[in-house]
Amino acid sequence: xxxxxxxxxxxxxxxxxxxxxxxxxxxxxxxxxxxxxxxxxxxxxxxxxxxxxxxxxxxxxxxxxxxxxxxxxxxxxxxxxxxxxxxxxxxxxxxxxxxxxxxxxxxxxxxxxxxxxxxxxxxxxxxxxxxxxxxxxxxxxxxxxxxxxxxxxxxxxxxxxxxxxxxxxxxxxxxxxxxxxxxxxxxxxxxxxxxxxxxxxxxxxxxxxxxxxxxxxxxxxxxxxxxxxxxxxxxxxxxxxxxxxxxxxxxxxxxxxxxxxxxxxxxxxxxxxxxxxxxx
Numbered sequence: 001x002x003x004x005x006x007x008x009x010x011x012x013x014x015x016x017x018x019x020x021x022x023x024x025x026x027x028x029x030x031x032x033x034x035x036x037x038x039x040x041x042x043x044x045x046x047x048x049x050x051x052x053x054x055x056x057x058x059x060x061x062x063x064x065x066x067x068x069x070x071x072x073x074x075x076x077x078x079x080x081x082x083x084x085x086x087x088x089x090x091x092x093x094x095x096x097x098x099x100x101x102x103x104x105x106x107x108x109x110x111x112x113x114x115x116x117x118x119x120x121x122x123x124x125x126x127x128x129x130x131x132x133x134x135x136x137x138x139x140x141x142x143x144x145x146x147x148x149x150x151x152x153x154x155x156x157x158x159x160x161x162x163x164x165x166x167x168x169x170x171x172x173x174x175x176x177x178x179x180x181x182x183x184x185x186x187x188x189x190x191x192x193x194x195x196x197x198x199x200x201x202x203x204x205x206x207x208x209x210x211x212x213x214x215x216x217x218x219x220x221x222x223x224x225x226x227x228x229x230x231x232x233x234x235x236x237x238x239x240x241x242x243x244x245x246x247x248x249x250x251x252x253x254x255x256x257x258x259x260x261x262x263x264x265x266x267x268x269x270x271x272x273x274x275x276x277x278x279x280x
Contacts, residue, residue, distance in 0.1 A: 054096035135165035218253035
């Protein structure tokens with residue numbers, strides 16, 4: 001009798017555990033990130049290990065983000081839990097305000113794709129209070145204020161500060177001098193992305209920036225061809241196809257985000273993709 005009960009219990013366990021195991025394996029990645037306790041509580045709980053807890057939190061986010069990017073390249077669309085990512089980074093910087101990886105990732109993941117620039121700037125300003133020797137925090141702030149917010153006064157302030165902290169870096173001085181004026185937006189964006197790609201430690205983050213760089217390079221190619229057409233003919237092209245027909249382009253470059261380039265009513269280069277990664 002006991003043997004029958006044991007066998008019945010075992011079968012029941014298998015019937016229940018297999019579907020549950022399958023659910024855990026198939027559930028969306030974003031469920032697995034989870035939340036962290038309040039920073040003040042974590043400070044108490046972590047005792048003398050605040051730096052380690054902060055680093056582990058950032059690594060957790062990087063691993064999570066990398067998994068999503070890999071899935072995207074396998075044509076699997078997974079929506080990240082941004083509501084969990086940002087607080088995790090914020091908590092990490094409260095525990096360790098010197099953790100550069102947290103600031104770098106926030107800059108990479110929350111500006112271009114999500115346009116949550118104000119939140120990123122809040123994080124960066126917090127970091128600048130501690131990383132007083134670091135030109136890159138100020139560089140990120142200067143870029144955000146100029147490129148995204150069109151606030152050239154604050155852009156000049158932070159870019160000038162970056163130049164003061166790294167006078168040997170011509171990029172900071174160059175960008176501070178022209179304040180990312182509208183006519184220089186694409187080239188300024190490319191200069192910024194080159195710097196970010198060079199400093200990227202995480203493969204997934206670097207791929208994100210490289211895709212954006214490729215998109216802006218295509219835009220710059222089209223902008224130069226359009227300007228050359230206007231200079232020679234005295235009028236704007238009827239469309240990008242005319243640039244190819246008249247020999248200003250060998251072909252229309254591809255949008256790495258999967259869209260199609262076109263000229264809007266103001267003859268500015270746009271794409272149907274809006275340069276947005278559908279996975280993010």
